[in-house]
Amino acid sequence: MSALQIKRADGILTVQDMGRPGHLAQGLSRGGAMDRLALLEAAALLGARAPLAAIEMAGAGGTFAVTGPLRIALTGAPMAASLDGAPLRWNASHALLPGQILRIGGAQQGVYGYLTPAGGIATEPWLGSRAAHLTIGIGVVLAAGAELPLGPDPDPGRPARALTAAARFGGGTLRLFDGPQTALFDRRVIEAFYATAFRRGPRGNRQGVQLEAGERFTTVQAKGLASDLIAPGEVQLTGDGVPYVLMSECQTMGGYPRIGTVLPDDLPIVAQAPPGAVLHLRRLTLTQALAAHRPEADVLRDLAGRCQPLLRDPATIPDLLSYQLIGGVTRGDDLDRA
Template identity: 75%
Template sequence: MTAVQISRADGILTVQDMGRPGHLAEGLSRGGAMDRCALLEAAALLGVNAPCAAIEMAGAGGEFSVTAPTRIALTGAPMSATLDQEPLQWNASHLVLPGQKLRIGGARAGVYGYLTPAGGIATDPWLGSRAAHLNIGIGRTLAPGDSLPVGDDPVPERPAHGFVPDARFEGGTFRVIDGPHTALFSDEVLEAFYTTAFRRGARGNRQGIQLDADARFTSAHAKGLASDLIGPGDVQMTGDGVPYILMSECQTVGGYPRIGTVLPSDLPLVAQAAPGVILQPRRISLEEAIATIRSEAELLRDLAGRCAPLVRDPATIRDLLSYQLVSGVTCGDDLERV
């Protein structure tokens, strides 16, 4: 079986897919990729009909090779990438051959980059998913020397494709709907929260991300709340009024008050916010939120329509003169001799 081999790991590398939904009753949150949109983008670039397991690279990538010709997609936070020292376009698919060295550097913007083989990482699934869930000990971070099996490429003849992603790597506005505890906060606190331009705090991981501001957002009615179900996107207020947005590996129950819930479609923007980047909440109604809902199949279809065959820039082709660019060259006197 084809394998992706890791010879260097510079960031926090894990295998991630779309996670394990449906196990809250067993105390297991969904998990999966922090930027789910990046896996949909990879599927569109590779021409496959569903997202597959990828290598999630937090902060930086590393050095990789393959044991057989393998198509890959590079999506998510843009990172410098080279194949045998030749630059590769991000947000594009590429063919990697045995013996070639794929090097992926640090994130130029955002946090999480993704390396997705066309056949998907084919490690043994657990509860229907291959995703590492570090918070509860499912899987582990990847390390030099690891060799990851890759499934069969369903369309190996597909040429390289690229596309321009939606902007989500420099922060911005994220939408929030009211939650079960919104009414516990005074109108003054709610107004302050929604008019604050937060900085993505220094504290954050796959479990949650801190929003940092000079103000605090407390409620006199928050004490003694019974713990209940929580999930990705919930905005919890700690006892001292610091907001945290819960992410893919969050706990399944909690007792901190929740001022609202971030729309799932905006969580990739939150996940990709590097520390210090500005994040601005915007309150919307439930009706507005419902109107934005789209299935992953619809999103994948739209992304596929935005992909186009990749055209290489001649300025980046070092061995350009070795290619047969013209043929049938003559002295130019053909018609005269005829």
């Protein structure tokens, strides 16, 4: 079995997949990748039928090596990447060989980058997932010296592919539908909330992301509100009226009022928004939200159809002269005879 070796870790590196849905009753939130779309993009590039366990790199990557030949995909927040010093295109698949060194630098845009092996990371699953859930102590932050087992590549000869990533690395518009406590807020508060241009605040992690604005959004009707179930995407307002978008490792119960819920399709925009990025909000009815939402299986199928062969720049191919660029030699008259 091949392995992925971490020679150096510069960012916060963890193993992530699509998480563990269905365990709220046991007090366990879904967890998984902050940018789920990045794992779908990686699956499309690698020809996988479903998302694979990957390394999520928050802020920066590191230095990596492999013990056997394999393919990888680099997706999510663009980061400067090179293989033995030769630059690699982001949002593309690449082949790695033993002895080569893969270097991934800091995020040039966005927050979370992803390194996905074609066979997926094959650490021991727990409740059907390999995702680290740091809030409750599942898994660890990866450090230099870690060696991760990999699953077999189902299609090792598949040519390298590239894909244009959806724009989501500098803020944008979030579509929301009403939450469980929207009706507790005065109409003027709701109108002001949706008219505000928020910035991604300085506070944020895998549990939630702060939306920053000069205005506060409160309601006296929330006094004594009973705690109930909460989930990723819900916009929760603290006691002083500051909104937070709950993310993959959010708590499972909460008593703060929720003014709305971000459409799951737009959570990658929240995850990848760097501090200071502008986020606009747009209110949808439930009917509109259901019509706008796309199942992840449909998204993966669409992404797979948009993948293109990766065209390499000859100037970046150090062993260009070793390739046979001419398949044969002819005098020309043989073509006339044919």
